[in-house]
Amino acid sequence: MTESSIAFARTEMLPQQEPPLSERGIVKWLHENLFSGWMNSILTLLGLLSVFLIVKRALPWLLYGVWDANSLAECREAVAAMAGPDAHGACWAMIRERWHQFLFGFYPMDQYWRPVLAFALMIVALAPVLYYGLRRINMLMVGIVGVLMVLALIGVGTDAAHLLVAVGVFAAIFAVAAAAPTKLVWVTILFPAVGFFLLWGGSVWGPIGALAGFAIFGAVWSLLQKKLGVVVAAGVGLVVAAMWWLVVQTKVTTVLHEFLPAGLPSVDSDQFGGFLLAFVIGVTAIAASLPLGILLALGRRSDMLLVKTLSVGFIEFIRGVPLITMLFVASLLLQYFLPPQTNFDLILRVIILVTLFASAYIAEVIRGGLAALPRGQYEAADALGLDYWQAQRLIIMPQALKISIPGIVSSFIGLFKDTTLVALVGLADPLQGITKIVRADINWKGIYWEPLIFVGVIFFIVCFSMSRYSMYLERKLKRDHR
Amino acid sequence: MSEAINRKVDRSQMQVSDEVAIEIARMNKWYGTFHVLRDIDLTVQRGERIVIAGPSGSGKSTLIRCINRLEEHQSGKIVVDGTELTSDLKNIDKVRSEVGMVFQHFNLFPHLTILENLTLAPIWVRKTPRKEAEETAMYFLGKVKIPEQAHKYPGQLSGGQQQRVAIARSLCMRPRIMLFDEPTSALDPEMIKEVLDTMIELAEEGMTMLCVTHEMGFAQAVANRVIFMDQGQIVEQNEPYEFFNNPKSERTKLFLSQILGH
Numbered sequence: 031m032t033e034s035s036i037a038f039a040r041t042e043m044l045p046q047q048e049p050p051l052s053e054r055g056i057v058k059w060l061h062e063n064l065f066s067g068w069m070n071s072i073l074t075l076l077g078l079l080s081v082f083l084i085v086k087r088a089l090p091w092l093l094y095g096v097w098d099a100n101s102l103a104e105c106r107e108a109v110a111a112m113a114g115p116d117a118h119g120a121c122w123a124m125i126r127e128r129w130h131q132f133l134f135g136f137y138p139m140d141q142y143w144r145p146v147l148a149f150a151l152m153i154v155a156l157a158p159v160l161y162y163g164l165r166r167i168n169m170l171m172v173g174i175v176g177v178l179m180v181l182a183l184i185g186v187g188t189d190a191a192h193l194l195v196a197v198g199v200f201a202a203i204f205a206v207a208a209a210a211p212t213k214l215v216w217v218t219i220l221f222p223a224v225g226f227f228l229l230w231g232g233s234v235w236g237p238i239g240a241l242a243g244f245a246i247f248g249a250v251w252s253l254l255q256k257k258l259g260v261v262v263a264a265g266v267g268l269v270v271a272a273m274w275w276l277v278v279q280t281k282v283t284t285v286l287h288e289f290l291p292a293g294l295p296s297v298d299s300d301q302f303g304g305f306l307l308a309f310v311i312g313v314t315a316i317a318a319s320l321p322l323g324i325l326l327a328l329g330r331r332s333d334m335l336l337v338k339t340l341s342v343g344f345i346e347f348i349r350g351v352p353l354i355t356m357l358f359v360a361s362l363l364l365q366y367f368l369p370p371q372t373n374f375d376l377i378l379r380v381i382i383l384v385t386l387f388a389s390a391y392i393a394e395v396i397r398g399g400l401a402a403l404p405r406g407q408y409e410a411a412d413a414l415g416l417d418y419w420q421a422q423r424l425i426i427m428p429q430a431l432k433i434s435i436p437g438i439v440s441s442f443i444g445l446f447k448d449t450t451l452v453a454l455v456g457l458a459d460p461l462q463g464i465t466k467i468v469r470a471d472i473n474w475k476g477i478y479w480e481p482l483i484f485v486g487v488i489f490f491i492v493c494f495s496m497s498r499y500s501m502y503l504e505r506k507l508k509r510d511h512r
Numbered sequence: 513m514s515e516a517i518n519r520k521v522d523r524s525q526m527q528v529s530d531e532v533a534i535e536i537a538r539m540n541k542w543y544g545t546f547h548v549l550r551d552i553d554l555t556v557q558r559g560e561r562i563v564i565a566g567p568s569g570s571g572k573s574t575l576i577r578c579i580n581r582l583e584e585h586q587s588g589k590i591v592v593d594g595t596e597l598t599s600d601l602k603n604i605d606k607v608r609s610e611v612g613m614v615f616q617h618f619n620l621f622p623h624l625t626i627l628e629n630l631t632l633a634p635i636w637v638r639k640t641p642r643k644e645a646e647e648t649a650m651y652f653l654g655k656v657k658i659p660e661q662a663h664k665y666p667g668q669l670s671g672g673q674q675q676r677v678a679i680a681r682s683l684c685m686r687p688r689i690m691l692f693d694e695p696t697s698a699l700d701p702e703m704i705k706e707v708l709d710t711m712i713e714l715a716e717e718g719m720t721m722l723c724v725t726h727e728m729g730f731a732q733a734v735a736n737r738v739i740f741m742d743q744g745q746i747v748e749q750n751e752p753y754e755f756f757n758n759p760k761s762e763r764t765k766l767f768l769s770q771i772l773g774h
Contacts, residue, residue, distance in 0.1 A: 409582050410619035414633035414685065415609030417601075424632060428623050509623050509665045 094119030097126055101473035124474050125484050130186070131467065132484065135303015135458045141231075141295065142186035145306050147196045148228040150179035152313060154203055155221035158214040160499065165211040172207045176200040222314075229302075229310065231294035235283035243279065247271035260419050299377045303458030305488060310377065312446040315384040319445070320438070322385065323392025324431075328422065330397055341393075348390035353448055356383040361455035380452055388445045395441060399434035400426065432507045439500035443493045460485045519709070521733050525718045528736060531558040532591075533689055533720045534579060539588030541571075541578065548574050549585070550744045558688075561721045563731035563752075566741035567767060572724045575741070576691045579722070580611045593688060609637050612682030616694040618674040620666035626653070626677050627662040630684045638685065645684070652680040656710050672703025676710050683714075690714065692723040728771065732756065740764050 052058060064074045094113050099105045102121055109119035125132070134145055157171045179200065183193050206213050223237035250267035258266065287293075302310065329341030348356075360379040403426060411421035431438070453462035465481040468474050534556040541549040548571045556562060564572045577583040578590060581597050581604050590597045592607045621629050630649035634640040640648070653659040656676035658669075666674055675695055682690060692711065696704040708730050715721060715734045725731070731738050731752055738755040740748045740763075748755070748764045756772075759765045 404617070404619075406615055406617050406619035407621065410615065410621070412582060413580055413608060413611075413613040413615075414681070415605050415637045416633060417605060420636050424636065425621055429621075432623065507623070509667060 091118050091120055095122050096120070097122050099123035100127070102475065102477050103473075120483075121477060121480055124468065124477055124480055128464075128468050128474075132304045132460050132464050132481070134306050135464065136301040137297060137303070137306060138295075138301065139187075140189075141297065143183055143188040143192045143196065144228045144231070144294065144297075146179060146182050146186060146188075147199070148225045149309065150175050150182075150196075150200070151217070151221060151228075152225060152309075154200075154214070155218040157207075158211070158218055162215075163212045165207070168207045168211045168214055169204065172200065172204045176204065222317075227294070229306075230297055230299075232296035233283065233287045233291070233293040235286045235290075235292075239279040239283040240275065243271045243275045246274050299375045302377060304460045304464050307377070307452065307457055308446070308449045308460055311381055311384055311449045311452065314381050315388050315445055315449075316442050318381075318385045319388035319392050319441075322389035323396055324427065326389060326393035327396035327400060330393065331400060345390045345393050348387055349394070353384070353387055353451060354454055356387050357451060357455045359383060376455070376457070380455065380457070384445065384449070388441060391441045391444075392438060395434045395437035396430060398437065399430035399432075402433050403429055432504075435500050435504055435507075439496055443496055446493060446496075447489060460488075519712075521712055522716050525716055526559065526561065526736070527718060528557045528559045532556070533558045533560070533593060534722075535589070535591040536579075537589045539578065539585050539590060541574065541583065541585045548744050549578070552588070552746060554739070554746065556689075556720065556722065558720050559718055560737060561715050561719075561735045562723070562737045562739060563735040564722065564724045564739045564741060565726070565728070565731070565767070566747075570741040571744040572741045573693050576613075576693060576722050576724055579689075579691060580608050580613055582613075605637075609633075609685055610687055611689045611691060612685060612687035613691045614675070614678050614682055614693065614695045616697050618666070618671070618678045618698075620674055620678055620681070622666050625663050625665055626658075626669070629666065629677065630681050633681070634684050648684055649680070652683045653677075655683070655713070656680045657706075670703060671699045672706045675699065675703075675707045679707075679710055679714070689720045689722070692721065692725065694724050694726070696725065696727055726771065728756070740767065742767075 048054075052061065065071045090113070094109050094117055096105045096108045096119055099108055099121065100123070102124070105119070105121035105123055109117055113119065130139070130142070134142060137145060153175045154172055157168050161167045161171070176197075180193070180197060183196060188196075203214070203217060206217075220241070223241045226240075227234060227237040247267040247270070250270050251263045254263035254266055257263075326341050326345055329337045330345065332338045332341070357380060360383040361376060364379050364383070365374060407425055407429065408421065411425045416424065450459045450461040453459045458464055458467065461482075465485070468481060469477060532555060534554070536552050536554040539549060539552040540547070552575060554575075564575065566572045574583055578585050578597075579592060584599075585597075593610055595603050595607050597603060597607060620626075621632070624632065627646060627649055630652065631642065631645040634645040634648065635642055638645075650659055650662065653662055656679055658673055658676060661669060661673060661677070666677065669677065679695075695711070696707050699707060704727070708727060711721070711723070711730065712734055723730070723735075735752050737749060738752050739746055740755070740759075740761075742763050748759065748761045750760075755764075756768065759768055
């Protein structure tokens with residue numbers, strides 16, 4: 031090879047040119063996505079055909095939907111009058127008449143403002159968790175939820191006094207969100223007790239006593255933590271708090287209630303139902319299972335044999351047993367293991383077991399995230415002198431949880447949908463319990479699609495929002511700009 | 513081999529004092545049944561710059577990882593700055609907060625900004641006020657010459673920059689001893705120089721350093737002692753000039769001929 035044959039020097043640079051017509055715009059998109067070969071073309075056409083057939087069947091049914099009727103028979107007459115005797119039409123009138131049962135079960139109608147306020151407060155309590163310290167979005171959330179809540183309160187026919195109370199509460203929270211968005215965390219911390227009080231009612235001293243137990247736990251823990259270490263101090267704190275809850279609390283709260291009787295009319299658990307029940311169980315279990323799952327995941331990776339064995343045993347046992355078994359344990363067996371006087375509410379028992387169930391799954395998802403972290407992260411944290419809990423909290427968990435977000439949210443979505451299984455222990459879940467009750471009414475006997483669609487749509491909205499939020503979170507936390 | 517170091521090293525501050533910084537006596541370590549470290553005896557004076565060399569698997573990384581107890585030794589004694597390393601967690605944390613370590617793969621925290629990486633340990637371990645910790649962090653970022661990257665995330669930096677951040681992160685804890693575990697082995701050749709420069713500056717300020725490295729140019733320019741390890745034992749140690757030009761043991765000669773031969 032001589033040098034002259036390979037020598038080359040460009041004298042002018044080529045400008046950019048438009049791609050050919052087949053490589054841009056809609057033509058390219060159609061070609062790439064729908065008609066990239068004869069096989070794919072056939073599948074596209076088949077797909078279009080099946081969509082057409084489904085719509086052809088379903089559209090008239092939806093279009094001839096009847097909102098104004100008092101029974102299924104009236105619905106059918108209205109459809110026949112509208113579109114001829116052979117036409118089918120949806121009977122939404124049932125939902126117009128029974129929506130409150132789907133939402134609240136048998137909750138006393140004049141007390142509907144309580145679950146509505148509790149639900150609104152729950153979303154506000156979520157705001158600082160989801161968007162910590164972001165003033166604008168927190169204010170926006172509090173504002174929108176407040177307005178929607180007022181509309182809902184008027185919708186369920188709330189009296190002026192309670193409406194005013196709810197508006198006052200929200201105005202106060204809005205002021206906090208505007209002045210110091212990070213302080214909204216207090217709404218979150220206090221919400222479990224406030225929500226419990228609003229939903230079940232009874233003396234105001236009960237929830238305050240329960241909160242005091244947590245305060246006692248915190249105080250004991252922070253006093254002993256320096257001397258005994260984090261784990262032992264937490265154990266001692268838990269014992270003292272449990273003593274308070276089981277032995278002292280009722281005595282103190284009874285006395286206080288005699289001095290200052292304050293509270294709301296109490297509502298029994300068997301009056302709960304519909305989405306109220308699904309949210310009470312689902313949200314509580316979700317909120318409680320995440321911290322429990324984190325502890326179990328750490329326990330499973332611990333060097334301490336006892337902690338490790340207990341964690342592994344717990345996780346494997348819970349995962350090996352169907353949820354329905356756990357629910358039966360909740361409704362039948364759990365009562366035997368508790369002291370005779372403690373009258374443990376059925377919903378509370380179900381919540382506890384659903385939480386345990388979910389936490390085992392969450393633990394395994396988080397363990398996956400922990401395993402994905404390089405060893406170097408632990409070593410770097412150790413080499414800098416961070417102790418175990420600092421390293422977990424500041425270095426390991428933020429990364430492991432980020433990796434586990436899709437899995438955690440999947441578990442949450444599954445858990446929320448699994449709340450419908452409580453129908454099996456006699457609670458009125460929206461899907462089976464309430465629907466059955468509606469159908470037991472002679473007017474609505476034989477109605478199938480409409481309640482399923484109604485309940486399904488609400489479940490979809492909730493689950494889809496969770497899924498979208500998890501995607502937002504993943505994008506927001508993406509740090510490896512590679 | 514020494515092309516990475518093309519500056520004059522200022523030795524005026526490099527003084528070895530009589531004070532003992534690290535004392536290791538008859539230390540043994542096993543991985544299961546495998547005897548990784550055998551009867552290690554090593555005394556490091558304050559101000560020493562020691563380079564530890566040896567073939568892979570010779571236990572050199574394990575040795576320096578024992579000094580801040582990332583690895584646990586099974587017999588013998590390790591005393592760092594007067595604190596003996598036992599299973600007592602308080603002692604371990606005390607030693608770790610006074611001994612800085614730089615890793616082969618940097619091990620920066622990817623979810624935190626550079627500044628947060630640097631201030632994390634001072635704030636949580638030393639309980640330094642945030643503002644003061646940030647000032648210290650910016651000072652050391654300036655020393656490793658990347659103050660403008662403070663608000664980026666580690667993933668946005670080059671390997672050499674990440675390693676310099678890792679060095680700065682250790683320095684923010686004001687350590688009295690620095691351990692380097694193959695700090696340049698994961699870097700492109702052009703980035704090795706910037707990291708070595710940072711390490712040389714550190715040595716010029718009189719830091720006590722133990723470096724596991726294959727950069728023999730660095731050893732010749734900076735070290736006051738080179739230790740050669742093989743099969744878990746210290747085979748030879750000497751001052752750099754003697755070590756490279758007049759090795760005593762056959763194993764050392766073989767090793768040097770392999771790494772310096774071409």
